[in-house]
Amino acid sequence: MKAAVIPGVNAAWELREVPTPVPGPGEVLIRVAACGMCVNDVDATRGYIPFPSFEPAITGHEPVGTVVELGPGVTSRQIGDVVGTTWIRGTCGRCDYCRLELPLSGQAAFNCAAPTSTGFTVQGGHAEYLAVAARETVLIPDGLAPELAAPVLCAGYTALSALRAGEPAPGERVAVLGIGALGHLAVQFARAAGFETVAITRSPDKHELARELGASHVVGSGAELREIGGADVILVTAPSHPAASESLGGLRANGRLVLAGIDGAEPFIIPPAVQYPFFAQRNKIVGATHDDPRYLREALELVASGAVTPMVEVFGAEQVQEAVEKVGKREVRFRAVITY
Numbered sequence: 001m002k003a004a005v006i007p008g009v010n011a012a013w014e015l016r017e018v019p020t021p022v023p024g025p026g027e028v029l030i031r032v033a034a035c036g037m038c039v040n041d042v043d044a045t046r047g048y049i050p051f052p053s054f055e056p057a058i059t060g061h062e063p064v065g066t067v068v069e070l071g072p073g074v075t076s077r078q079i080g081d082v083v084g085t086t087w088i089r090g091t092c093g094r095c096d097y098c099r100l101e102l103p104l105s106g107q108a109a110f111n112c113a114a115p116t117s118t119g120f121t122v123q124g125g126h127a128e129y130l131a132v133a134a135r136e137t138v139l140i141p142d143g144l145a146p147e148l149a150a151p152v153l154c155a156g157y158t159a160l161s162a163l164r165a166g167e168p169a170p171g172e173r174v175a176v177l178g179i180g181a182l183g184h185l186a187v188q189f190a191r192a193a194g195f196e197t198v199a200i201t202r203s204p205d206k207h208e209l210a211r212e213l214g215a216s217h218v219v220g221s222g223a224e225l226r227e228i229g230g231a232d233v234i235l236v237t238a239p240s241h242p243a244a245s246e247s248l249g250g251l252r253a254n255g256r257l258v259l260a261g262i263d264g265a266e267p268f269i270i271p272p273a274v275q276y277p278f279f280a281q282r283n284k285i286v287g288a289t290h291d292d293p294r295y296l297r298e299a300l301e302l303v304a305s306g307a308v309t310p311m312v313e314v315f316g317a318e319q320v321q322e323a324v325e326k327v328g329k330r331e332v333r334f335r336a337v338i339t340y
């Protein structure tokens with residue numbers, strides 16, 4: 001099969017011929033139609049986060065495709081099913097975290113002693129074929145195009161999990177910090193769920209677009225959010241702790257700041273200017289990742305219904321390095337999806 005191989009840290013991705021995986025017991029073979037390119041795929045290529053631990057290095061954790069072969073013992077999937085899989089596929093089943101018997105979620109990635117993760121510890125989806133345990137797949141709703149389903153498997157799943165983690169109540173206002181892959185979906189999910197939604201963006205050229213996605217207000221900072229009355233929930237999808245810290249100034253009493261963006265360089269602090277309001281307002285800071293497989297199903301259904309539509313830039317497999325460079329420069333609006 002053809003696959004997008006990463007020859008080494010900082011090397012250009014290459015479309016290469018590699019052995020096609022064979023589905024083992026309990027596994028299905030997926031003919032990948034499309035795979036989204038998460039910023040973390042590119043960050044791994046650059047060595048900012050751990051490089052895939054296997055060879056040839058093939059990453060990608062937003063694959064969608066058709067089941068073309070069943071391994072021994074598979075009963076829950078059939079040939080012809082359109083399925084996807086996500087970043088976290090399995091846990092060791094034995095460590096203290098696993099003994100909590102929680103549903104499989106992104107939490108496992110950082111808590112299980114030996115998690116299995118797509119594109120980081122086992123082959124990812126930037127390839128023509130992928131073998132995955134049937135129980136690690138999700139059925140894609142009928143009629144949903146692979147290019148639109150793919151971004152839901154990480155970006156959409158994270159965005160909806162963040163909204164859920166913020167626990168907005170009817171009538172509350174939700175703000176989204178950072179209008180990128182996660183953020184443009186978070187705005188749409190919040191709006192589709194009926195909340196008044198505010199976009200916080202550093203980019204003046206995204207104001208109009210943010211309104212089209214469903215934001216009632218668009219501001220440039222937490223200070224500006226405060227000027228328009230603040231928000232009950234702020235979903236941080238920007239990869240910046242300083243920006244998240246600044247946005248705290250826009251939190252209302254009993255407000256929740258949800259950290260979904262990852263910033264490995266700068267600390268998250270409660271700035272002196274908001275320390276007094278923070279404790280007296282009984283504000284909370286909550287972490288969020290892919291938090292519950294039910295939210296993945298919910299996110300897929302919302303996209304299939306047309307209530308939420310990912311904005312994607314589609315690249316053919318032979319253009320994969322072009323996509324890597326564009327994602328690396330953070331120029332994609334809003335998710336690069338590669339077809340295989």
Ligand SMILES: NC(=O)c1ccc[n+]([C@@H]2O[C@H](COP(=O)([O-])OP(=O)(O)OC[C@H]3O[C@@H](n4cnc5c(N)ncnc54)[C@H](OP(=O)(O)O)[C@@H]3O)[C@@H](O)[C@H]2O)c1
Pocket residue numbers: 038039040106154155158177178179180181182183200201202203206237238239240243259260261262263288289290330334
């Ligand atoms: N928690 C999880 O499980 C999980 C899963 C996937 C991704 N992530 C993380 O989520 C973050 C967003 O991912 P993404 O795919 O949405 O990235 P993205 O498409 O690059 O979007 C991030 C957006 O944040 C804003 N931003 C970027 N740099 C900023 C800075 N220095 N200060 C303030 N705002 C900044 C920009 O929006 P504006 O132009 O509107 O300001 C940008 O479009 C990343 O940190 C990623 O690693 C987390």
Ligand SMILES: [Zn+2]
Pocket residue numbers: 038039040061087154155
């Ligand atoms: Zn991702």
Ligand SMILES: [Zn+2]
Pocket residue numbers: 091092093094095096097098111112113114115
């Ligand atoms: Zn474990």
